[in-house]
Amino acid sequence: MMYALLRTVDRLVSLPAASAHCDIPCKIYDPSAAQIAALSVIRFMDLINELGQKDSLTLADQALLARLVEQKESHAEKAKHEIRIIWGDYIKQPQRDAYPDIDALVHSIMLAGSACKQGIERDKGEKLLTLINEFAAAFWDTKGLTTFTATCPYPPSETVVYPKLD
């Protein structure tokens, strides 16, 4: 009754709104951004190691090397960032109860990401991807989705965990 009256008043004169402001919980979380960043890291490592096969590097090769190294590092950082966002904003007690090791897994992803920045060894990139895949499988499971693994249809042709959306 009171509500209906106020509602009518609101429609007539448009009452001022007081915002119970939130930190925009957009609920858009998807580990695929981290997976693609990890694939990119491996790809940049491959391209760097290809350059390493050459006897000597031209100025253009050196310029390319500089770009590849810079991109390898920024994508390793991006992978860490994307995982941190999901971990910090999405993972809460229910997910932690379902996956008690999730904090340790996220921490190992942070370490693996840093290792990719420090080195050019492919196995470091592969380890980062493996850990992020593990995180993705856990993430999609907390969403009630099953996952499957497939080889990504582009270089570096590595195994990736995808959600089954049918």
Added chain:
Amino acid sequence: MKSELIKSERMPFGLYRVNGLSMSPGLAPGDYVVTLKRWRSRYRVGDIVVARHPHYGRIIKRIREIQPDGMLWLEGTHPDSTSSEKMGAIFNTYVDGRIIFKTTL
């Protein structure tokens, strides 16, 4: 005209529609609240108030803490609320009033 009919700076009462979720479960989006302005020193921790925030605009929050100098720290009642730290302390003169009545659908 619009809202000035209902609420002018000189009037002690205010009538507002609630937007957003940060005060749930106590207040839901679409609720209406009536506020009463108090003397600036008369607000208490735990009061739900409507305030004008320099960045977030007109907000409805609960008083978490009152500093000795009168500055207020506000908080939402929902975990997703913008944090007190992000909102910062506000002058008590920016408070339009304390909620004395609410009505829900």
